[in-house]
Amino acid sequence: MRAIVVGAGDVGYDVARLLSLQRHDVTVVDADPAKVDHVRDTLDVLAVLGSGTSAATLRKAQIEDADLVVAVTDVDEVNVIASMLAERVGKSAHETTTIARVRSDEFTGPHAVLTLADFGIDHIIHPEQSTANEVIxxxxxAAATDIVDFCQERVQLVGIRVERDAEVVGMSLIELAQSSPLPFRVMGISRGVRTIVPSGDATIQGGDQVFVLxxxxxxxxxARVLGKEAGRLRHVMILGGTSVGARVAAGLAGRSRRDGGMEVKLVEKDRKRAEYLAETLxxxxxxxxxxxxxxxLAREGLAETDAVVAVTEDEESNLVSCLMAKHLEVKKTVALLSKSAYIPISQSIGLDAAVSQKLAVSREVLRFLRGAHVRSVATVHGLDAEIMELVADEGAPITRVPLARLRxxxxxxxxxxxxxxxxxxxxxxxVEPGQRAVVFATPERAGDVEPLFSS
Structure with missing residues (x-):
């Protein structure tokens, strides 16, 4: 597949890296010479210097042959125009799928005069809102390190870290299942840097991050089966009035008014931004x-806070703030991280959870790569695998026999x-035709899943 990524920032770079790893032909377009040079030096992709709003630049990137255009610059208008040009210029022998990163509610809100469909955009990505939803x-x-919804929120993949003194340590998965009447399935275990595809005789060790469906x-x-008490978080402190921080605060405050359960504080450095948030939140x-x-933070009651969410634009500050909060025995810490070097070590050094805006974009792009039967694709920190939601066709291999005989x-x-x-x-x-299934696949097997659900 030939793909064009417009924007070589953190998000665009990660999308290009992902597509390149999947062995697709990738061209990256950006107006910043330094970013273009960085892409050329570090990725096995083509890079074109120029604006995504220029038809000439997109033609230079061979837009006429593109199967997929992903516009993920920091400017909504650039992403919209680039997608429009892709739909116009690239629509020759076949359709070009367009994905745009759009953060403004002017296009996505319930009262928007123009929707993105009017511009020929096939799919919208809103990383900030997706990240805020994950934090909420x-x-x-409280006990979960990761939560991903599937099948219209009827099924959840939950990551839980097992304490070293938990009763389940040393149990095999068969023994774990026999010890509880609760129906669940262990989909994967993250142990250090290893991802384990579990079998019935696999055992749980202290420090494992267990992913349960x-x-x-x-x-x-x-959580109780794995030795964790869920608890309830009543006092939350949000560090950073960024777009993500404001959305988390609004979501938590909205829930608080409905269930009467949560007090929210938000700390913002910029005075004008703080005044604006005070008026709107x-x-x-x-x-x-x-x-x-x-x-x-200590004067504002950090030690008495149940949860700290650090979502400033300074990742190092987010890490340090969360570590200090854990030192003061705050129950749960969540940090916004994007650097690939930080995410794998975040929980090993004491953080409870990490979220990334780049993952939201990657999940949407992966869904398009995996085929028509794939409804969603999830990737989670610490788990070197994809979790897919698929719909089975009539006559598909997955529908012919029970799982035990399918091998x-x-x-x-x-x-x-x-x-x-x-x-x-x-x-x-x-599996019956028309039913949805949630499937775990290691990277080398991810491409083998969709044919099982296709006739």
């Missing part, structure tokens, strides 16, 4: 100050089937 889900499930609403029960206490000032290739694991009800998969599970 993590705070609602379970019906939505039963996360607290799974109902039910949130906005504090003007430096989120990296530990003395300020799925090593590296592919079917976790749940969703139709009229949610069924956690066992050997007797039989």
């Amino acid at each position: 889900s993590l705070l609602r499930r 379970v019906e939505t609403g039963r996360v607290a029960e799974v 109902e039910g949130v206490l906005v504090i003007h100050g430096d989120p990296a000032d530990i003395d300020l 799925l290739p090593k590296g592919i694991l079917l976790g749940a089937v969703v139709g009229d009800r949610v069924e956690i998969a066992t050997g007797t599970t039989h």
